[in-house]
Amino acid sequence: MENKLAFEDDFAPLQFAVGTSAGGEKIFRACQTYMETRRDDSDRRVLVTLDCKNTFNSIDRQAILDELGTKWPCFFDFFWQFYGTPAELWYRMEDGRTEIILSQEGTQQGDAAGPFLFCLGLHLALVKLQQEFPDDFVSAFMDDIDGGLDETRVTGYVDRAEQLLAEKKSRLRRDKSAAWSPRWQQDSDIPADIAASGVKCSTDGITVLGCPLGGNSFIQHSLEKITSGHQPLLDAIVTFAQKGLQGSGLLLRYYDPPG
Numbered sequence: 197m198e199n200k201l202a203f204e205d206d207f208a209p210l211q212f213a214v215g216t217s218a219g220g221e222k223i224f225r226a227c228q229t230y231m232e233t234r235r236d237d238s239d240r241r242v243l244v245t246l247d248c249k250n251t252f253n254s255i256d257r258q259a260i261l262d263e264l265g266t267k268w269p270c271f272f273d274f275f276w277q278f279y280g281t282p283a284e285l286w287y288r289m290e291d292g293r294t295e296i297i298l299s300q301e302g303t304q305q306g307d308a309a310g311p312f313l314f315c316l317g318l319h320l321a322l323v324k325l326q327q328e329f330p331d332d333f334v335s336a337f338m339d340d341i342d343g344g345l346d347e348t349r350v351t352g353y354v355d356r357a358e359q360l361l362a363e364k365k366s367r368l369r370r371d372k373s374a375a376w377s378p379r380w381q382q383d384s385d386i387p388a389d390i391a392a393s394g395v396k397c398s399t400d401g402i403t404v405l406g407c408p409l410g411g412n413s414f415i416q417h418s419l420e421k422i423t424s425g426h427q428p429l430l431d432a433i434v435t436f437a438q439k440g441l442q443g444s445g446l447l448l449r450y451y452d453p454p455g
Contacts, residue, residue, distance in 0.1 A: 199215075200215045201215065202215070203215030203312065204216050206267060207315060207319065209335070210319070210322040210323065210326060210334060210335060210336060211315050211318070211319060211322060211335075211336050211337075211338075212335060212336065212337050213311055213315055213336070213337045213338040214311060214312050214315045219337060220337055220405050223335050223336075223337050223342065223404070223405065224404050224405055224407050224409070226333070226335060227243055227333075227335075227342050227344065227404050227409060228404075228409055230243070230333050230344040231243055231344065231378065231409065234378065239379075240346050240347040240348070240377065240379060241344060241345070241346065241347075241377060241378075242344070242345060242346070242347045242350050242375055242376065242377040242390070243342065243343070243344050243375070243376050243377070243402055243404075243409070244342070244343045244344070244345070244350060244353065244354065244373070244374070244375045244395070245340065245341070245342050245343075245373060245374045245375075245402060245403070245404060246340075246341040246342075246343070246354070246357055246361075246368060246373045247339075247340070247368075247369045247372040247373050248339055248361060248366045248367060248368055248369060249366075249367045249368075249369050251302075251314075251339045251361075251366040251367075252302055252303055252310065252314055252339065253301065253302035253303075253305075254301055254302050254365050254366060254367070255301065255302050255303070255314055255317045255318065255364055255365055255366055256301065256317060256363075256364045256365040257279055257300065257301050257302065257317075259316075259317040259320070259364050259365075260279065260303075260313050260314070260316050260317035261275075261276070261279060261280075263316040263317060263319060263320065264313070264316060267316070268316075275309070275313070278304060278307070279304070279313075282298040282299060282300040283298070283299040283304065284296050284297075284298060284299075285297045285298070285299050301365060302314075311338055314338060314339070315336075315338060317364060318336070318338075318339070318364060318366070320364075321357075321360040321361055321363065321364055322334060322336055322341070324360055325343075325353075325356065325357055325360055328356060329343075329345060329349065329353055329356075331345075331346075332344060332345035332346070332349065332353070333345065337405055339366075340404075340405055341357065342404060343357075347377060347379075347387055347390065348387075350375060350387075350389075350390050350393070350395075351389045351390060351393050354368075354370070354373070354393055354395060358370075370393065370394035370395050371394060371396070372396075373394075373395045373396065374395060374396045374397075374398060374402050374403070375390060375393075375395050375396070375397050375398070375402070376397070376398045376399075376400075376401055376402035376409075376410060378410075380397070380398070380399045381399060382399060383397075383399065385399070386399070398410070400413070400414040401414030401415065401418070403418065
């Protein structure tokens, strides 16, 4: 906590996941504001979300250590104990055998500092991406990378992001990445190069950190989907509360906000 403000200064304005209070909410609002401040229908802004495959476990550990030594040398000796050499992961198989797997890349499973270290390893890629697309919006919440740019630059942006991520040993999943523009009212409105890029293109809306952004029907449908997914839990809470005063009292104690 004592380094929280320093972390925020170091990662701002590209990475919202470390040191930034309510970073998820801020990045969503930034994306929303970017799209809603279009000048008119001729403004060809596109919002692009990029997704990578298993990136926490695959990001280049050397990139993490390099950034740690450069920006946070006071932490280097401590983290070197855990990341300086491959760690042995022991797995007991069903037949009783013990298999050993070397953990050589990515952040360690269960490491509380994992998000910080991951963002360190990724940060130079984000910096380079913003430098090469200076007129566009680039931001990230850990491995969720969001970009806002003119549709003429979308394919170049995605291609370059893929290259920069590969340098950090992270593989872009185009099939799980997405693009949306309010200008795209039907499939024929989507530029051919973007449609052929492998990125999922939508005429309805896009999801940023699990939150829908787009037309009213898209937002309504997304919220209904979320609600239906949580309905079994909501029903269970009601049932629990109806079983007696003790259940109701516990719900009141643990869920009712102070006020």
